[in-house]
Amino acid sequence: MGACVSTSSPRTRVRRKCHRRPKRFCRKVPSSVPGETKKRNRQEVSNPALHLSQLQWHHSQIDATVICQEEAWFDTVSVLESDSDDDFSSVHEGFNSIKCDIRDIVSGHEKTQGNVLKSVLPKLVNSLSFNDKIISVSSPGLHSQRRQSTIIRLSVTRTSIDEVETDEYCASKMHLFRPRAGLIIPRCKEEKPTSGTWSAIEPSNFTLRSSSYFRDKKKSPAPNTCPYTPIGLDLFVCPRKINHIAQHLELPSIKADRKIPPLLIVNIQLPTYPAPMFLGDADGEGLSLVLYFRLSESFENDISPQFQDSIKRLVEDDMEKVKGFAKESMVPFRERLKIMVGVVNPEDLVSNSTERKLLNAYNEKPVLSRPQHSFYQGPNYFEIDLDIHRFSYIARKGLDAFRERLREGILDLGLTIQAQKPEELPEKVLCCIRLNKIDFIDGGQIPTLMRHGDNSFSDSE
Incomplete structure (x- = not known):
């Protein structure tokens, strides 16, 4: 009987331990918990090589129809959004927010490709029409649109616009x-x-x-x-x-x-x-x-x-x-x-x-x-x-x-x-x-x- 008591006692403790923990917590804990995410962010900031490799990994996981951060950086449209030095301080924050959105998309299996386009694409690029951005240059709300931009970019298309404006100015002031x-x-x-x-x-x-x-x-x-x-x-x-x-x-x-x-x-x-x-x-x-x-x-x-x-x-x-x-x-x-x-x-x-x-x-x-x-x-x-x-x-x-x-x-x-x-x-x-x-x-x-x-x-x- 002593043997029976000694063998049943451990089983009873295991059942009680499992009984205390809710059933939904018995599954495998995902690796991207909040604590680890914060730790990983600190490592990424201190280790540029790790940051670059992870960013490339994230890019490879996104469907080809989604614009990634690298493509948005060379976007010839958003350069018309801002040319103010005051917006430079928000570049790093905007970059991190976009990177987090991409990570959530990769880890979330329930989102379809249509949901990805609806949720992330507007955050990366406000508009994909270059003509619309040209029209907005002459609109009264140009100053407010420039102030709202979070990324400063350089593009050759800006040079052509300056030439047109210069030519028109010189013609009107001949x-x-x-x-x-x-x-x-x-x-x-x-x-x-x-x-x-x-x-x-x-x-x-x-x-x-x-x-x-x-x-x-x-x-x-x-x-x-x-x-x-x-x-x-x-x-x-x-x-x-x-x-x-x-x-x-x-x-x-x-x-x-x-x-x-x-x-x-x-x-x-x-x-x-x-x-x-x-x-x-x-x-x-x-x-x-x-x-x-x-x-x-x-x-x-x-x-x-x-x-x-x-x-x-x-x-x-x-x-x-x-x-x-x-x-x-x-x-x-x-x-x-x-x-x-x-x-x-x-x-x-x-x-x-x-x-x-x-x-x-x-x-x-x-x-x-x-x-x-x-x-x-x-x-x-x-x-x-x-x-x-x-x-x-x-x-x-x-x-x-x-x-x-x-x-x-x-x-x-x-x-x-x-x-x-x-x-x-x-x-x-x-x-x-x-x-x-x-x-x-x-x-x-x-x-x-x-x-x-x-x-x-x-x-x-």
Whole structure:
């Protein structure tokens, strides 16, 4: 019996020992317990070789469709996320968190490949679309996106983006000091108009007062002769209005052997800021559309003596008597100057009935330039400045509405001297030119004209 007692006693202790421990703890304990994980982390930090070998082992255990840490390091997308030195301190922490996620995936047999992609892939790379990252560069929240990034990377794609930004910046900041006149907008010599060019047109394209206008108020196509022919066109950005623009340009050297200047320069000053209800100083950032004309070689033979005399009076700032309600008054002859603007393809510019009515009301209707004009004279030129900044609110508002769509429009511009007496009829065109779909929105392609005394770029801005 003693033998039986001695043999049963150990068995009883074994049963009691197993009985105290819950059944779920009887299985084999996994090797990656928390205590060992912490110990292993300390060893990995102190032993770089062990750390590298374990990382390679983890990479070999991941499916080929999952992006590993090494692939994410050479990711050309995430470089656009951050370029701040403040994010460098979070690189090591982000690396450890990603490594732990990979270890959990390898040790967890219940996760499928789809679960791996859903759980780990967003942590490694926020987006796999390079186009999306390019769009985010120009978005307002770029600064916040950069601050949230946890990895700083270098990539050759960043260099290409910098070049594009540099090129755009240089184009938008292109400054010209005393450029040669007529080199910005090229001339189109073909029958079919080319976008961004100018063409010479016949004066008969404009409808002016006919020989019987004072009897029947009828108009007819203008005579097909013109004292000035177009030779060039320029378009400049002006931080402020530039008056007497000819003194800031290199003009053609043409001798003035007549009483009438051989060069006629028309400077059309266009505002680019939103049209205010009240003019104020009527100045600000805008464009200068500069037209260059040369006196016709057949001026003496083709132009009537009466019209030659009118041109001389315009240049010499002659005064004339005008009958009023109470008495006669002396008025400058230059107040007869009229502007003519005609849209060749109006249907390409209008988008609704209101714009169509507005365009029809002003299209091909000569308008007196007074009092929004100025005149300057040089050794061989006569300059006319037309200040659109000081036009009526409706006119400026209409121009602002159509300015972006003028790149699709073909415009005929011209000047004439209004006839006040029967002997001055029919009205004749002083100068005219056609603009072929010229873009009046500065996207960096329009240079800025620098004036005398502007020693730096900042002085003109």
